[in-house]
Amino acid sequence: MTATAHTPVENDTRSLTTASDSARAARRRSRGHDSDRSAGRSPGKTIIVTVVLALVAVYFLVPAYWVVVAATKTTEDLFATNGFWFAPTFALWENLGRVISYDGGVFLRWFANSVLYAGVGALLATYFAAAGGYALAKYAFRGRDTIFGLVLGGVLVPGTATALPLFLLFSQMGLANTYWSVLLPSLVSPFGLFLCRIYANATVDASLIEAGRIDGASELRIFHTLGLRIMTPALVTVFLFQLVGIWNNYFLPLVMLSDSDLFPITLGLNNWRSQVDRLPEFYELTTGGVLLSIIPLAIAMIVLQRFWRGGLTEGSVKA
Template sequence: MTTSNTTQDTTTTDERRQASAAKRAGRETRAGARDAGRKPTTTILVTAILVIVAIYFLIPVYWVIINATKSTEDLFGTSGFWFGDSFQLWENVKAVFAANSGIFPRWGLNSVLYAGVGSVLATYFATAAGYALAKYRFPGRRFVYVLVLGGVLVPGTAVALPLFFLFSSIGLTNTYWAVLIPSLVSPFGLFLASIYASAAVPDELLEAGRIDGVGEIGLFHRLALPQLTPAIVTIVLFQFVAIWNNYMLPLVMLADEKLYPITLGLDNWRAQTDRLPEFYQLTTTGALLSVIPLAILILVLQRFWRGGLTEGSVKG
């Protein structure tokens, strides 16, 4: 009996050792797979490229921040990458808000209207259409996908002039609708929502909802939308930034200065710098102020944005 117990204890100990060795081997294999082909020179090269790219994108922001603190004389008389003789950021901000009878806040509200309403509605439409393409089978579905991909590839500047002729024929040019209506379409958002919905919304979940008597509209709003939250936030962010930075469409559609977004308003100021040099400083400070809402939005939604790009790309 004692011999039997001893044999069992020995067997158990050996099994534990084997299991422990297998775990260590698995960890080493995974670590080796991660490090495979990774040489010090490769790491240095990749890091150097990333640093160069970061500098390329950050230098314009740094330049705007620095030069928004200067007077017009210092803007041209000192280095563009360091502060001037006087720090006049607050004075420049007040001048921006007072210029042209205080038109800059109006431009900011217009941009918030265009980008806020446009991004929310465009995201809802894109998510609904993407969900339908991913979860329903109907004739012409593949053709719709081709049209969506075509819409992603066509630049906005290519359709600005045809849109102008179309809106002019129905009397909508030089109105808020001329910028809002085109902003409601997001081919990229539709494509992203379709790909994400196909991976993140299980068919079994929808079937269970149908068995419980939930209608198709209810399935989308009550079951699918919570699963699509990361994709929704991603589309909102991309669409908001695209509309906020849009210049060509407002330039073609709008003639009334009171309807301008910030982008078009700042360009209007820049066009006056030849005869009024002080508008250089107004344009620079206004550019800094126009970046702040985007920076806040990206910082707030950053974690959702990263999740929306990666989640749903691989099925579990």
């Protein structure tokens, strides 16, 4: 048999034909994906969803906008002008200066207390939730399902239901009216443990754990070097939820604390608000303090939102 020789022109023609066929196939696949994404959608449903999302955004953003506007006003302008627009006198910097300097800078102490409660509490609660969720997902032991069921039960119990029993317990232990009385309950996150267990079960492959054991790594080292790194999106999610929850917590500090030097921001601002009837200037202190109190949460949400979205969705679908 003799091989058929092709000229350079024929080779170029075949290459162009193959490239054209590949391009057409790619366009067909792209059209197929586009049709899959648009399947089941209609203009009416899109409009309804957009309107609902817009209403939800307005519901959450309007109070924050009002706080920003109110913090720029004096007490007289706060009641004499439109609540959703700025007054002729812009008093934001004066109000914030009074907030920081009032009563020897007690607001800064409340701010530091909130950073301690929320920062340390959220960090340790995230670590404990990761350790517990990892253990429940990757180790088989007697009573594992029972423990997980109790954790799910803990998610359903509101914090207000346990505040009074905790106060009585801490009073007997001598921990009431101390930093520990607010910090220790913040270290437990049933929802965080539940989320970490689901995430670890979906993303931490058993073969990685076995490879670490074969290499001679201890269980703790495998957890810290492999487990925590793989679970990072879920950990950031738990940290964010716990940070916001502790920062906004009001009832537990109200029950546990009587010393104003131990108050978090929520309790301190409520203390200021309760005095507005006899001292109207506390309106300026309260609105300015509220504005300063939401800045850390806004920063945390902006910085961690991409990890938060990934933590909620990653691992939910397997290829």
